[in-house]
Amino acid sequence: MLLSTMLRSNYNTRVQVLKICRRMLSSRATKYKLTYFDARGTAEIARQLFVLAAEPYEDIRVDKADWVKLKPEMPFEQLPVLDVDGKRLAQSYAICRFLARRFGYTGKTPFEEALVDSVADQIKDYMFEIRPFQVIVMGFVAGDLEALKKDLFLPARKKLFNYLKKFLNESSSGYLVGDSLTWADLYLAEHVAVYGEMFPEMLEGFPEIKAHSQKIFALAGQKYEDVRYTFQEWPKHKDEMPFGQIPVLEEDGKQLAQSFAIARYLSRKFGFAGKTPFEEALVDSVADQYKDYINEIRPYLRVVAGVxxxxxxxxxxxxxxPAREKFFGFMKKFLEKSKSGYLVGDSVTYADLCLAEHTSGIAAKFPSIYDGFPEVCVSGFFSFLTKTVDDRT
Structure with a gap:
């Protein structure tokens, strides 16, 4: 999701070369198939590498019922697994190293490549260290989340971030190694994106890590300043906001509040609001129905968020x-009428983004949210994102 939109201009040359090569070698182009659960997880960096390289791939997402049947077929009975022209490769780090080497995101020299590997391996050690905390966050086991955050997660994060801070200070480019993006940058930014949203204090005391993440986020498209407040900082800024709440978008010093007003404005500005006035109104109607649904399930969301x-x-x-049954029933009708895979018309709109973001977030913990509604499953969403890179660069 971080890098899965159009790339910034400094990657245009790389993308154009790859596109030309693909056209020349189309008769014998490599066929990739990435299999994982319907979540970001340990497959997300591989997905980002495919999009960065503008390389088509089949994004296979399996539910728990299918996984039981597929498990014995996998090399180590786990996911993700990458199929390359029918040959299978397991283990997420091996997959990412393979794709990064193939697409040019491992560093520019053999020693840079080794440094990138060392950083990625250190992040892997850190991930193993905080595993008891992660399984509680993901809802796999019960436990005292606050105690583990204080006693395990934050101390481990401090140790890792201190190491990576040194790399960032030495590189002077904003990247962890050398003067170009590598898959180690993606790993760090992805972790910060997921856990920083749930635990904003994660970045306290580490402005270098925050700046690095913002640099990586900016590769996704329109440059903007991503300001995030901790719960401790928020009371000082609350009175500065139009309605005493966030999000707030500031454009040339003018403030706009309310998330849906912001989304509508940006969608119209960037071309994700529908292609005709009536399509635009239909998109608004879907988004408003989605907002009604979110208000209906708010008691659940507040408990999950720990509020x-x-x-x-x-x-x-x-x-x-029950609320999902009603809402997804409505969305199913829109999808069946559009016949494009999008909710309205033949192109992605911000209504698609609302639905995809909501369902993918909940599906990570409750995959059964899609039961009975295969049409609503967001598994085809990355196909649009790859196409976006091809069309706009």
Whole structure:
């Protein structure tokens, strides 16, 4: 999701060369198939590498029921697995190293490549260290999240970030190694994106790591300043906001509040609001219905976010699933009418983004959200993102 939109101009040359080569060698082009669960997880960096390279691939996402049947077929009975012209490669780091070498994201010299590997391996050690914390965050096991955050996650993060801070200070380019993007940068930025959203204090005391993440985020498209407040900082800024809440978009010193007003404005500005006035109105109607649905399930969302106390499993079953049944039923009709895979018309709109972002986030913890609604599954979304790179660079 971080790098899965149009790339900035400094990557245009690389993308154009790859596109020309693909056309010349189309009769014997490599066929890639990446298989993982319907979540970001350990396959996300591989997806980002495919999009950065403007390389087509088949993004296969399996649910729990299918996984039981597929598991014995996999090299180590786990995912992700990459198929390259029918040959299978397992282990996420091996997959990323392979793709990064193939697409040019491993460093410019053998020693830079070795340095990138060392950084990625250190991040892997860190991930193993915080595993007890991660499995609670993902809802796999019960435990004291706050205690583990304080005693395990934040100290481990401090140690890792101190190491990586030295790399950033030595590189002087904003990247971890050398003067160009590598897959180690993607790993760090992806981790910060996922956990920094849930635990904003993650970046406290590490402005270098924050600047690095913002640099990587900016590769995705329109440059902007991504300002994030911790819960401790927010009271000082609340009165500065039009309605005392966030998000707020500032453009040339003028402020715009309310998330849907912001999304509509940016979508119209960047071409994701529909192609005709009526399509634009239809997109707004879908987005407004989505907002009604979000308001309906807000008690569940507040418990999951840790704002309120409650039983998330019970609320999922008794509140979210019935509301989803109604809402997904509506969305299914739109998808069947459009016949394009998008909710309205023949191109992606911000209504598609709302639906995809919501379902992919919940599906990471509750894959059953898609049960009975295969049309709503976002597994084809990265096909659009790859096409976006091809069309716009």
């Amino acid at each position: 309120d106390q409650g039983d998330p499993e019970k609320l999922f079953k008794e509140l979210l699933l």
